[in-house]
Amino acid sequence: QSVLTQAPSASGTPGQRVTISCSGSSSNIGNNTVNWYQQVPGMAPKVFIYRDNQRPSGVPERFSGSKSGTSASLAISGLQSEDEADYYCATWDDSLNGWVFGGGTELTVL
Amino acid sequence: QVQLVESGGGVVQPGRSLRLTCAASGFIFSHYGIHWVRQAPGKGLEWVAVISSDGNKKYYAESVKGRVSIFRDNSKNTVYLHMNRLRVEDTAVYYCARARGANEKGYFASWGQGTLVTVSS
Numbered sequence: 001q002s003v004l005t006q007a008p009s010a011s012g013t014p015g016q017r018v019t020i021s022c023s024g025s026s027s028n029i030g031n032n033t034v035n036w037y038q039q040v041p042g043m044a045p046k047v048f049i050y051r052d053n054q055r056p057s058g059v060p061e062r063f064s065g066s067k068s069g070t071s072a073s074l075a076i077s078g079l080q081s082e083d084e085a086d087y088y089c090a091t092w093d094d095s096l097n098g099w100v101f102g103g104g105t106e107l108t109v110l
Numbered sequence: 111q112v113q114l115v116e117s118g119g120g121v122v123q124p125g126r127s128l129r130l131t132c133a134a135s136g137f138i139f140s141h142y143g144i145h146w147v148r149q150a151p152g153k154g155l156e157w158v159a160v161i162s163s164d165g166n167k168k169y170y171a172e173s174v175k176g177r178v179s180i181f182r183d184n185s186k187n188t189v190y191l192h193m194n195r196l197r198v199e200d201t202a203v204y205y206c207a208r209a210r211g212a213n214e215k216g217y218f219a220s221w222g223q224g225t226l227v228t229v230s231s
Contacts, residue, residue, distance in 0.1 A: 002154065035217040037155070044205055044221040045147075045155060051217075088155050092215050098169050099145070099157035 003028060004089055006102035013110050017077045020105045022089030024070050028100055032092040034072040036065055039086045039104075048087075049074060076107075084109045112136045112220040114206050119225030122196055130191040130225060132206030139187040140164070143209030143216050146180065146191050148202035149224075158204070161189060163212035174200075196229045203227075 005023040012018040022034065036049035047056055049065035052072065062077045072091075076083055089102040118130040132144060146158040159170045159180040168180050179192040189206060203224040209216030 032215070033217075037218070039155075044223050045218070046221065047217065047219060050210065050219075086154075090155070090157070090217070096172065098171055099160070101155045101157060104154040 002103040003093060003096070003100035004091070004102035006087075006089060006105045008103065009106045009108065011108040011110055012076075012079045014079055014081065016079045017075065018079055018107065019076075020074045020087050020089075020107070022072045022074075022102045024072075024091065024100075026070060027095040028070075028091050028093040029067065029072055030070040031094055034065065034067055034089055034091045036072075036074045037088045037090065039088065041086070045088065079109055081109045083107060112208060114208060114220060114222035116204060116206050116222045116225035119204065119227045121228045121230060123231050124196060124198055124229055126196055127192070127194045128196060128227060130193070130204055130206075130227070132189040132191075132222060134187045134189070134208070137208070140184040141212060143211065143213055144180075144182065144189040145207045145209055145218055146189075147205045147207055147218065147221075148200075148227075149205070150199070150202040153202075156202075159191065160209065160214045162214055167214055169214050193227075196227075198229050201227060201229045 033051040037045040038048045039045040052067045053065040093100045113135045145160045161180045182189045205224045207218035208220040210219040
């Protein structure tokens with residue numbers, strides 16, 4: 001059971017906007033920044049959003065992150081087939097003194 | 111560019127030990143923390159351990175605490191993960207990742223390709 005909660009799956013059609021949520025608590029999301037990772041099956045993960053809403057160079061502008069209280073979200077607008085992957089949220093947990101991940105959301109582009 | 115190469119994985123019997131190595135290049139190694147993150151077959155990501163840039167601070171996941179040790183040799187641009195008393199549930203691909211910054215709270219900015227550890231009798 002993951003410390004951060006994500007829906008196991010999400011889907012959308014090309015061009016649609018999709019949102020993936022990540023729910024935590026005051027010891028993790030509520031007090032630390034959230035990062036989002038994309039993992040294509042068989043490949044290593046890659047950071048897509050860091051510090052709640054910052055996009056690394058090379059990540060398309062249609063990816064955006066936000067946070068409110070103890071929840072965070074990753075939004076993908078103008079969905080494309082290449083966005084089909086697993087997405088994980090992660091942050092530091094002050095109570096555990098370690099990093100915690102969400103269980104991951106498998107995004108399908110219909 | 112940043113490169114991280116893991117090695118040392120393989121098949122090992124339960125209760126035995128294994129040492130994983132993460133060799134880094136393309137950046138000033140002594141300036142960055144290094145994480146280990148694992149992924150069991152068909153499962154999600156699980157953080158394992160982190161070591162600060164100077165090696166003085168180390169943090170471990172509860173699931174491995176007391177069985178796993180992380181070390182680094184800044185003269186060799188290498189981080190090691192010593193795993194003892196291995197269990198079947200330690201079977202996973204182990205990734206090393208460079209932190210964003212020197213300390214334990216830097217997120218996983220760059221990742222290696224991983225090394226597979228299989229614990230089986």
